[in-house]
Amino acid sequence: MMEENKRVLLGMSGGTDSSVAALRLLEAGYEVTGVTFRFYEIDGSTASSDDARELSEKLGIAHITYDARTLFREQIMEYFVREYMAGRTPVPCTLCNNFLKWPLLARIADEMGVYHIATGHYARKVKMDDTYYITYAADGDKDQTFFLWGLPQEILRRMLLPMGDITKAEARAQAADKGFHEVSVKKDSLGVCFCPMDYRSFLKRWFADKGQSFAEVVGRGKFIDENGGFIGWHEGYPFYTVGQRRGLGIHLNRAVFVKEIDPLKNEVTLAPLQSLEKTEMLLKDWNMVCADRLLGDDDVIVKIRYRKQENHCTVTVTPDNLLHVQLHESLAAIAPGQAAAFYKDGLLLGGGIIV
Numbered sequence: 001m002m003e004e005n006k007r008v009l010l011g012m013s014g015g016t017d018s019s020v021a022a023l024r025l026l027e028a029g030y031e032v033t034g035v036t037f038r039f040y041e042i043d044g045s046t047a048s049s050d051d052a053r054e055l056s057e058k059l060g061i062a063h064i065t066y067d068a069r070t071l072f073r074e075q076i077m078e079y080f081v082r083e084y085m086a087g088r089t090p091v092p093c094t095l096c097n098n099f100l101k102w103p104l105l106a107r108i109a110d111e112m113g114v115y116h117i118a119t120g121h122y123a124r125k126v127k128m129d130d131t132y133y134i135t136y137a138a139d140g141d142k143d144q145t146f147f148l149w150g151l152p153q154e155i156l157r158r159m160l161l162p163m164g165d166i167t168k169a170e171a172r173a174q175a176a177d178k179g180f181h182e183v184s185v186k187k188d189s190l191g192v193c194f195c196p197m198d199y200r201s202f203l204k205r206w207f208a209d210k211g212q213s214f215a216e217v218v219g220r221g222k223f224i225d226e227n228g229g230f231i232g233w234h235e236g237y238p239f240y241t242v243g244q245r246r247g248l249g250i251h252l253n254r255a256v257f258v259k260e261i262d263p264l265k266n267e268v269t270l271a272p273l274q275s276l277e278k279t280e281m282l283l284k285d286w287n288m289v290c291a292d293r294l295l296g297d298d299d300v301i302v303k304i305r306y307r308k309q310e311n312h313c314t315v316t317v318t319p320d321n322l323l324h325v326q327l328h329e330s331l332a333a334i335a336p337g338q339a340a341a342f343y344k345d346g347l348l349l350g351g352g353i354i355v
């Protein structure tokens with residue numbers, strides 16, 4: 001294992017957060033190298049790596065560009081399409097952060113003899129009883145801990161999170177203060193980086209690029225009620241997600257939500273919200289940061305949405321090695337494919353993918 005040193009490899013997207021992160025790491029006395037991953041470039045635009053390189057020059061830090069387009073396409077974009085085609089709701093940012101971005105930072109840092117790895121994520125970390133944990137960011141509105149439940153100790157140990165202690169407003173002020181006006185006024189990135197449009201248009205284009213029309217891949221199918229009764233026609237099951245209410249294209253005199261998706265029959269079950277409530281769920285591909293804390297506590301917080309939702313639960317491991325989450329209150333719209341993250345006393349204890 002590498003000895004700790006004062007060098008850090010920082011993921012630089014060209015945005016405000018990772019740019020301010022570079023400033024803060026320099027201020028803290030680190031020797032910073034910036035790396036910009038070429039994940040996906042909308043219409044071939046290299047604006048983000050150009051911005052990151054320019055900023056690095058101004059700061060006098062080294063900057064490299066790393067071509068991760070094939071990895072990103074195979075690991076994230078193909079998974080994204082595959083999940084919708086299987087009737088599930090994917091979590092590309094979670095997968096990218098936990099299983100692509102941070103591991104890639106660690107691998108490149110290893111090759112460079114750099115001990116620390118950093119990003120502009122709004123999250124903090126603490127060490128307790130020889131275990132490292134991610135904890136909530138100071139800026140509750142920007143907190144990104146929800147996307148980081150899958151990281152192993154080898155990564156947590158080396159992580160630096162220079163944005164964890166400040167708010168977004170303070171980040172903008174710090175950039176302006178240091179004379180980086182453009183950095184201070186950059187817009188926040190929204191949603192999935194490779195799919196800024198509605199994911200349905202993305203799916204159509206994905207298949208069109210392969211010379212297939214979506215209507216040929218998945219034709220129209222049936223909306224049914226909970227008893228299997230026909231309600232109306234839909235455009236193809238991948239266009240709907242569990243919990244969806246708007247944009248169903250049918251008008252009934254009652255509020256209905258997507259309860260289930262059957263890809264084999266191309267059927268989408270609609271039901272009132274109460275029917276979507278559940279008191280348990282199973283997780284696959286899970287990670288536990290500390291099994292004793294997670295499994296030994298009968299009142300853990302579970303989040304399945306980035307914002308505005310927290311439920312209490314008890315977590316156990318099933319004989320077939322899934323995590324069983326017993327919710328203390330019912331929760332509606334638990335979509336297969338989405339992620340669940342566990343917290344206790346502000347510590348991120350792990351998470352997994354909803355089966």
Ligand SMILES: Nc1ncnc2c1ncn2[C@@H]1O[C@H](COP(=O)(O)OP(=O)(O)OP(=O)(O)O)[C@@H](O)[C@H]1O
Pocket residue numbers: 010011012013014015016017018019035036037038039101118119120121188189
């Ligand atoms: N293409 C990339 N290359 C290297 N690092 C990246 C890249 N994209 C994102 N990151 C890193 O991951 C962090 C989180 O990315 P994300 O896109 O979720 O956040 P963000 O809030 O938009 O950050 P930023 O303001 O820095 O763009 C960034 O702060 C950056 O450190």
